[in-house]
Amino acid sequence: MIELRSVSKVYDGVAVVDDVTLTLERGTLTAVVGTSGSGKSTLLRMVNRLVEPTSGQVLIDGAYTAVIAAPELRRKIGYVIQDHGLFPHWTAARNIGTVPVLLGWRRADVRSRVRELMEMLQLDPDVIGPRFPHELSGGQAQRVGVARALAARPELLLMDEPFGALDPVIRAQAQADLHRVQRRLGTTVILVTHDMAEAIRLADRIAVMRAGRIEQFAPPADIIAKPATPFVAELLGEGDRAFRYLSLKPAADVARPDGAAEGAADGPVLPGHATMAEALSEMIWTGRDRVRIANPDGDPGIVTREALIRAGRPE
Amino acid sequence: MKAAPFVRLALWTLVAAFVLWPDLFAPLLRPLAPDGMPVIYDRARLADLTLWHLGLVVAAIIPSALLATALAILVTRPSGAEFLPLARALGGFGQTFPPVAVLALAVPVVGFGAWPTLIALFLYGLLPVLENALAGLSGVPRAVMLAADGMGMTPRQRLWRVELPLAAPLMVEGVRISTVIAISTAAIGSTVAAPGLGEVIIAGLNANNLAFVVQGGLLTAALALIVHDALGLAAHALKAHRRVTVAG
Numbered sequence: 001m002i003e004l005r006s007v008s009k010v011y012d013g014v015a016v017v018d019d020v021t022l023t024l025e026r027g028t029l030t031a032v033v034g035t036s037g038s039g040k041s042t043l044l045r046m047v048n049r050l051v052e053p054t055s056g057q058v059l060i061d062g063a064y065t066a067v068i069a070a071p072e073l074r075r076k077i078g079y080v081i082q083d084h085g086l087f088p089h090w091t092a093a094r095n096i097g098t099v100p101v102l103l104g105w106r107r108a109d110v111r112s113r114v115r116e117l118m119e120m121l122q123l124d125p126d127v128i129g130p131r132f133p134h135e136l137s138g139g140q141a142q143r144v145g146v147a148r149a150l151a152a153r154p155e156l157l158l159m160d161e162p163f164g165a166l167d168p169v170i171r172a173q174a175q176a177d178l179h180r181v182q183r184r185l186g187t188t189v190i191l192v193t194h195d196m197a198e199a200i201r202l203a204d205r206i207a208v209m210r211a212g213r214i215e216q217f218a219p220p221a222d223i224i225a226k227p228a229t230p231f232v233a234e235l236l237g238e239g240d241r242a243f244r245y246l247s248l249k250p251a252a253d254v255a256r257p258d259g260a261a262e263g264a265a266d267g268p269v270l271p272g273h274a275t276m277a278e279a280l281s282e283m284i285w286t287g288r289d290r291v292r293i294a295n296p297d298g299d300p301g302i303v304t305r306e307a308l309i310r311a312g313r314p315e
Numbered sequence: 316m317k318a319a320p321f322v323r324l325a326l327w328t329l330v331a332a333f334v335l336w337p338d339l340f341a342p343l344l345r346p347l348a349p350d351g352m353p354v355i356y357d358r359a360r361l362a363d364l365t366l367w368h369l370g371l372v373v374a375a376i377i378p379s380a381l382l383a384t385a386l387a388i389l390v391t392r393p394s395g396a397e398f399l400p401l402a403r404a405l406g407g408f409g410q411t412f413p414p415v416a417v418l419a420l421a422v423p424v425v426g427f428g429a430w431p432t433l434i435a436l437f438l439y440g441l442l443p444v445l446e447n448a449l450a451g452l453s454g455v456p457r458a459v460m461l462a463a464d465g466m467g468m469t470p471r472q473r474l475w476r477v478e479l480p481l482a483a484p485l486m487v488e489g490v491r492i493s494t495v496i497a498i499s500t501a502a503i504g505s506t507v508a509a510p511g512l513g514e515v516i517i518a519g520l521n522a523n524n525l526a527f528v529v530q531g532g533l534l535t536a537a538l539a540l541i542v543h544d545a546l547g548l549a550a551h552a553l554k555a556h557r558r559v560t561v562a563g
């Protein structure tokens with residue numbers, strides 16, 4: 001569990017982070033969303049003490065971080081930055097092994113850990129491992145950066161706009177990878193981003209920051225349903241609200257057995273994990289008012305347009 | 316580029332042959348020497364003078380490069396940042412002083428011989444190394460520095476594992492410039508009785524013997540070329556896998 005207690009950072013009399021109090025549960029992914037200059041990166045860097053708070057405390061699992069030597073603290077916390085920040089004179093494999101080497105692991109242990117991570121992130125250790133950062137594609141470099149951050153099995157992972165430099169296709173892949181890795185390892189993640197859609201897709205909770213303060217801290221569904229301030233609403237994009245909300249809910253929630261529907265549906269069967277937004281999009285695109293959705297327990301279910309529209313508005 | 320190894324080998328062979336058996340080349344230089352005068356410098360062996368020359372350069376450049384590098388490291392640390400302009404100014408001042416003036420000023424203090432030359436070479440070696448080391452150290456990308464800190468490197472680990480390796484090609488480049496300058500400056504040292512190839516040139520000028528001037532001058536130039544080439548290879552090897560931007 002990560003606790004920030006009245007944390008502030010003042011530069012030249014200006015509070016970049018202003019009295020922020022947050023509690024992040026273990027194993028969750030929290031997105032900190034804000035425009036540039038909102039203090040979100042500074043907030044993140046106060047967790048691993050790359051920036052020292054002017055006032056307030058940061059606690060990890062009940063321990064004050066201020067009393068742990070900064071390098072020692074940082075070795076226990078994974079850190080991913082925009083533009084990956086890989087060491088240009090080291091191979092991908094050596095980059096990934098950075099923290100284990102700093103911690104004095106045995107060479108064989110470092111090597112096997114590097115292989116394990118590369119395989120988990122779908123990087124071929126024998127092909128990508130010996131390459132230098134400038135020989136990697138943007139997506140590969142980003143994954144090497146994530147592998148480096150995870151190398152010493154940190155329980156906490158800080159990510160500062162980790163997908164900012166990627167093109168949309170690779171970005172979606174990287175987001176899916178992060179989701180998978182985070183669920184598998186149970187790592188607590190704090191993700192800084194300016195992209196609300198990214199936050200909604202990935203986060204368990206979203207903290208919206210503006211001018212150094214937290215405007216709202218809530219699960220994505222609540223942020224969409226009840227934006228606390230006009231700024232939060234603006235970040236969401238008023239026009240997309242309903243679709244954003246639908247994109248959070250599985251379509252299977254409103255599916256009925258095939259037989260119960262008046263008039264059977266035809267057309268393709270959506271996968272079982274499809275969201276309501278995907279179901280609605282499929283209807284609009286194919287000109288139907290009902291679609292079928294796969295059901296692991298039996299025949300495909302039916303999702304109707306009326307059901308989606310009813311579900312798309314929070315009560 | 317394929318010709319480079321052959322040119323390199325030919326130059327080395329030619330210089331070695333000239334230094335070890337200068338009499339072989341006497342027929343070539345004969346037309347330059349006045350009648351009745353010796354063609355090859357005979358008051359000392361060319362091999363000894365070459366070694367002295369290089370010895371002076373090495374003895375001055377090594378401490379000079381070490382000091383300049385240490386200064387560059389110091390002023391790029393957070394605690395030494397305020398001395399950065401001072402370090403630059405001092406290095407620049409050393410460079411604006413003509414070598415002859417340094418020799419002239421040093422002689423009354425340390426006397427004739429090798430010392431005034433060592434002092435001049437030492438001072439002249441500082442700036443190129445300092446400038447290049449500063450450029451190299453401050454040219455490490457911000458994201459890389461942030462990552463080094465974020466991974467939990469101590470400042471010392473960051474310096475040795477990240478900053479110095481990334482700055483190394485530029486630093487070697489600085490040493491290369493310093494050394495080449497020192498090889499030519501060391502020749503002037505012979506005006507205040509420093510042993511070296513300058514002795515041959517000066518003897519030639521005094522005796523109006525062009526053969527001496529040419530052999531002293533060509534050998535000095537050849538040494539500078541060889542060192543320039545060798546340190547260039549070293550710098551290239553160090554940055555073989557690096558991004559070009561680091562050198563920018």
